Amino acid sequence: MTPTRLLISRPAGLRRRAALGLALGSALPPVLAQPDAAATPAATPPLRVVASFSILADLVAQVAGPVAEVSALVGPDADAHVYQPTPADVRRLAQADLVVVNGLHFEGWLQRLVRSAGYRGPVLVVSQDIQPRQQGGHADPHAWQSLGHARRYVARIAQTLQGLRPGQAASLQARAQAYDQQLAALDQRLRADFAALPPERRRLITGHDAFGYLAEAYGLTLLAPRGVNTEQDASAADVARIIRQIRSERVPAVFLENVSDPRLVRRLAEEGGARLGGQLYSDALSGPGGPAATYLQLYQHNARTLLEALR
Structure with a gap:
């Protein structure tokens, strides 16, 4: 699986945009070797995806590959339950093409952040189709601790990215299927391991x-x-x-x-x-x-x- 850029820490500079170069054979007349820049097709820039926390950012990155630059609001070893958004988070959200969240009341601070950023783009709630377990009268938001639920997360992520980049739908589906197979194989192995206890x-x-x-x-x-x-x-x-x-x-x-x-x-x-x-x-x-x-x-x-x- 091709590695992708996963930006857990807050980016400090402008995002890179790749340009598609045009090379013509040396036998062609010199006037054709350097076409006008306006006529050169530009490469599709990667989607700017902001995930609410690091685990979710990695799931998105595994599916997206080079299609997206993915960053997490709440980084490694940080607690999303008690997170306090920063002005840098507001700026990053305002520039996003897609926001991905867990839902199930895990990110209680997120709606305020979206309003502050003036974000009007799509918000993917990956737990939307999951029946959560109940604990103390509340839905347990930690659904990613089930590999079966994580596979549903991956399917929803792939579907959403394909809708935003239909020209790259085939590669996105291939990456999602390959990753899903890894999750399914791990789940099968662990069921046998824990059953032996x-x-x-x-x-x-x-x-x-x-x-x-x-x-x-x-x-x-x-x-x-x-x-x-x-x-x-x-x-x-x-x-x-x-x-x-x-x-x-x-x-x-x-x-x-x-x-x-x-x-x-x-x-x-x-x-x-x-x-x-x-x-x-x-x-x-x-x-x-x-x-x-x-x-x-x-x-x-x-x-x-x-x-x-x-x-």
């Missing part, structure tokens, strides 16, 4: 309830002191309840998250007598040199970390 080893604790879709897909039981939003503080009663469950149910491992304060999870492990199983990536990719720099790497890392701790 004994029932008593299928319980885990995370800092907030971000892995419910993964747990449902692979037959795990997830406990979390916080709900689906990291803005919610865990109460003393919730913490005490989780500690009692760790002890009574002999939960084998507690996991840190890259976007959450580790102190609460460390306390749960210490007082509950469970081991720290490692760090999971919930709502953001790692930096380019980290273990979860793409969505596929994120999912592989999380699955490997869970399996190694729970076996």
Whole structure:
């Protein structure tokens, strides 16, 4: 798969525009070797796509390839739940050709940002056709933690990009199909891996309830002191309840998250007598040199970390 430009940090300069050069044979008269610039067809510039957070930006980039320049408002290792947009975000959104968001109330700040930027272009909500799991009376927005839902995200992204660039629909479809095959193969392998865990080893604790879709897909039981939003503080009663469950149910491992304060999870492990199983990536990719720099790497890392701790 041809690599694409994924701009996670905020761009500081003007975007590059490629020009299509025209080369004629040396046997032609000199007057024809340098045609008028106005008559030279210009290459189609890449779409400027702004995704709300890093995981979504990578999914778009995998499908778009050279068709788009993709940037993320909320970058690696950053928490979209509590993000505060900047003036640079307003400028970037105002120049976008397409905005891609998760939906399910994940980006509560986005509507204000769109209004501030005066953006009037298309907004793709990738979770639109997904039936979300419910947690505490609210829809769980972390649908990308299911590989099956991620495949639906990819299909919607491909359909939208094809509508914006119909001349490149075939290459976009090919990239989407190739990526979908990778996601499907990983899902099939993980179902077998997690099915091999004994029932008593299928319980885990995370800092907030971000892995419910993964747990449902692979037959795990997830406990979390916080709900689906990291803005919610865990109460003393919730913490005490989780500690009692760790002890009574002999939960084998507690996991840190890259976007959450580790102190609460460390306390749960210490007082509950469970081991720290490692760090999971919930709502953001790692930096380019980290273990979860793409969505596929994120999912592989999380699955490997869970399996190694729970076996």
